[in-house]
Amino acid sequence: MVIPILTGSVTITHPDGVDTGTSVQAHVQPETGGKPADGQVDSSPTYRVFLPAGTDVRFNDRIRWDGLLLQVLEQPARWPSPFGGAHHVEAIGTVMPEVIVDVLRGSVENEFGDLIPDTTPVLANVPVWLTEQSQTTFVPADQRTTVIRKLIGLVPPDTDVRERDRLRLEDGVTYLVEAVTRPHSPVERADLRLDLRLVEPGLNTP
Known part of the structure; x- marks a missing residue:
């Protein structure tokens, strides 16, 4: 062939x-x-x-x-x-796999006056390209090396996504945006880089 x-x-x-x-x-x-x-x-x-x-x-x-x-x-x-x-x-x-997410932002009060994460999307059907990066780090206290894995997402440059936003996948899995990098490109506007962390079910993130 x-x-x-x-x-x-x-x-x-x-x-x-x-x-x-x-x-x-x-x-x-x-x-x-x-x-x-x-x-x-x-x-x-x-x-x-x-x-x-x-x-x-x-x-x-x-x-x-x-x-x-x-x-x-x-x-x-x-x-x-x-x-x-x-x-x-x-x-x-x-x-790199592409997933479709809703962007969630901020908190709302429930019927008891407690703040809970807002589940109403501020953006819907946003494409995100996901990749995992590994970095080997030496831990002096343990005299050993460890591998730290980070999940990185890339979104189109015009996407209004901010630190502390949450990305909710179609299956309900949610990631917290810990950092947003807006790189400079001499050729064209580059994709935004998002540092992501998995949100455990039932965990409130402000």
Whole structure:
């Protein structure tokens, strides 16, 4: 089976939300299978992206292409030209899952005069792209390293979402927005980055 190679413009963003200003023409080829991780098979579609030599793309960067948001899974390969110098860069990216959420904000009084989280959306049907970031940190008290996992959400740049807002998924799972980063982009307005924390059921968050 011949796997087609598609051509289109891609935009690259670093995981800290900083747009690199890189918007280039690239060739994109779907991979034939999922990429194994922790003994499992990742069911998210995976793509191999062929970029011009010298493109500033790194492990864990985001590549936006044709309405999809890809997360770079490993350090990109930089291929030399047989005639000397660099030829191209190859990055493998998996599609970041998109979920639809309602944005909840603030509190209201119940019949007893107590403040409870307001469950009336201020925004509805907002697309969010989710990814998990891991960071290894040394704990001096225990003389060991630990892995801290953070959930990051990306939303369109015009979305009115604020710190302490809550994002409610269609299945009722709710995340608290702990921080909002509005990155500057020299090319176009980049997506807003949200630092998220899962809200335990029954827990009131002001």
